[in-house]
Amino acid sequence: MRLVEGLTGIEEPRPADLAGRTLDCPCGRRHQVPIEALVTDPGGVQEVGPFLARKGHRRVWLIADERTFAAGGSQAEASCREAGVVVKKTILPGEPMPHADKEALGRLAFDLEPEALPLIAVGSGTVSDLARFLAYRTGTFFVTVPTAPSMDGYTSSVAAMLVDGVRITFPAAPPRAIFADPDIYSRAPRELIAAGYAEMLGKLTALADWRLSAVLNGEYHCPLAEELVTDAARPILEDPGSPAVLMEGLLWVGLAMLMVGTSRPASGSEHHVAHYWEMRALWEGREPYGHGERV
Ligand SMILES: [Zn+2]
Ligand SMILES: [Zn+2]
16 A cells, blocks of 8 residues: 555555545545544444434434344444434335335335434445435435445445436435444355455456556546555455455445545446346346345
8 A cells, every 4th residue: 555655644554544534646636535434443333323422413313124233233223322312213124135226215215304314324235325315315414334345335425226127326425434343244144245255356357447448548547546446455365254354445445436536446347247237137027146246
């Protein structure tokens, strides 16, 4: 991470070190990380309540599905209770797995209150996208408690929603804080951890595509984002068995996307094919494989 070290003055930086940072990059742009807190230590879920209380919030809305609530939702709720923050919850069914679609959104709309409450998203891709979409549309913010190292979109600023079988990205905002607690996400089902590993393998083709397009089409290219993704992938390829190494890598990739403002550092032709497979499965009435598996 030589470039990041040079720009931040921090040796062996962790994702948490970039929270709230502004970096003047050799690519000519000024990159910002508009995430206030990025907690990656064990027990980090206990900081959810104190974070919200410090912001002056006394009521929050927790969104999860039955599985993700069991994985980390009750701990997030307990941390709020201890900090004097009242939690209202909407728990979506865990089976069949919910999608970020009109059915789930409609279910959540029943629980909307006139005054927008900050949201806590406890889950992975689907729950994050739902909370991101709702928070943005109601003019509030959300924080997230990842329950699986399955994808790189926890920091994302767009909500990938399923609209009549087509995946459409809507503008939204990244989470105000991420509480990635290894005690929670390390217990994720093996297939979700495998999906995260496969998602990281896809970065190698994505970076090659980006480089190629920079050379052939003169597309904007950022060496800092490339370094983040390359250096995030390396330890995972060397040690595929560690959920903590995997999650940290996925967070680095997410930060790279956030800093350049597009998914280019993390998504190339392999993602186009993966998205097509997902839509085709939905058109044919089949349950698509998870995102990482398709990548
Ligand atoms: Zn992906
Ligand atoms: Zn840059």
